[in-house]
Amino acid sequence: MWLRPLRALPLRLAVSFPLTQRALHASARTHSDEFRINDLLAKFKNPGSPYYLAPGEVGPASPEDHSVSRPLAGQDVAWVPPPFRTRDRAPKLPHMDGGYDRVRATVHEWFDSNGFDAEGRVEWPVAWGDSDMYRHINNVSYCRYVESARMKWIESLVPDLGEVGEDYLVREYGRRTGFILKEQAVRYRYPVTYPDSLIIASKPHSIDPDRAQFKIHCAMWSLKANRLALTCESTCTIYDFDKLQKGVMSDAVRDVLRARAAA
Template sequence: MMSSAMFRTVRLSPPLRLRNRRHSSSISALYAAFKDPSSPFHLPPGTPGPESPDTPSTHANLSTLARESPSRMEALEEAKETLLQKGFDPQSFWEQRIVWGDQDPFQHVNNVRYIRFFESARIKWMMSLGEELGGPTRAEAMIKGNGVSLILKSIDVQFRRPVTFPDTLLIGYRPVPPASGHTDVATFHVAASAYSLSQKAFVAHTKEALVWYDYDALKKCHPGERALETLWGRVREP
């Protein structure tokens, strides 16, 4: 015999099509109210809607970057002066903010991160060469592999000090004049260093081989005398 407990009242939800119709009808009504000049919800064409009650203050810090403080700006200027004294090209200077996720379980910035940090500075430097050679169009071609640009052949990183969050690194590049007897015009070397604003010291150095490369022909090439003059014109005496 079935007990009365087995009989339960089940409330069925309206069919999905009906629910969609109701939802769509409420949206249509709201849209019509926006278009109706007599409605309090009316928005004339081209007029922005009301601000959200949660709109942040214009002074809010909305980025993940550290706040700009006078002491940080002084540290940045000191870092730039240090790199300039070492002969680094100011057009390559790249500020790399350290974020929490750059650290690994050893509680310092993971070694592989530095490869990306140096890459960002190198790309900025490449674009500055392109700007000098042919303006924004040439700079864009340089980083998109159109025509003659640069390609990384090798990179050797020397780690000097561990870096932890929060910090900012200033990275600079400089071309290294070729040794006497160097005959491969397509290949040249650069040096780069990362300087910690919080430690006021260099934390990593690289030695890299770059190659002038024709991306259309897919082979290394002579970049032309003007490109070579532009490159070696960036050499600064430490």
């Protein structure tokens, strides 16, 4: 059907018609590409983005180079906390200071690359009262931080557990089923001092339905020092508070834990 009208047209018009169509498609692609490029450039300028490029930094050398433009958290790099101050000239706490956004981005990158769960992560501001006589955070305080992070991670399981999810978060003692801590081993890697903020991430592993237990590996990162401060290995058991004995790991709980461990 298209051939006859085109034959009747002058040669110049018949040739220019498909060229015009191609030009319109090329123009649409150009606008779409321009939008994607601008979006990517905005990520390069955002300190909270993994794509952030600080002044003087360069991107990957080639498309095959999947390294980041800056050293990841935990690598041997000189890190100086930002000197931002509030109006009264008192130092800002790290969790309130935007100068630490770049560290936050690299810490979460490190957690992701080491298989930690993206859900249930906590940023915990260190309290001055948690310090001991040597100005280091007291060893017991670390365990409290880990305890709160573990509870936050368990709470993140509730939406995935569906109807039985609320059974594991009943606050009233002596009812239903829940998770209890069987044992934990803590390794102190770096002495944290006030002021600081800690980012804590968890990941489950070694799920054992027969014994109704599983393990949680936890890592704690110091924003001020930009280094790993603590690791903890915890064993959690499902407990029946009605019968005051070890509970049973249901298929729903088993499947959710395995899915989180494999993510």
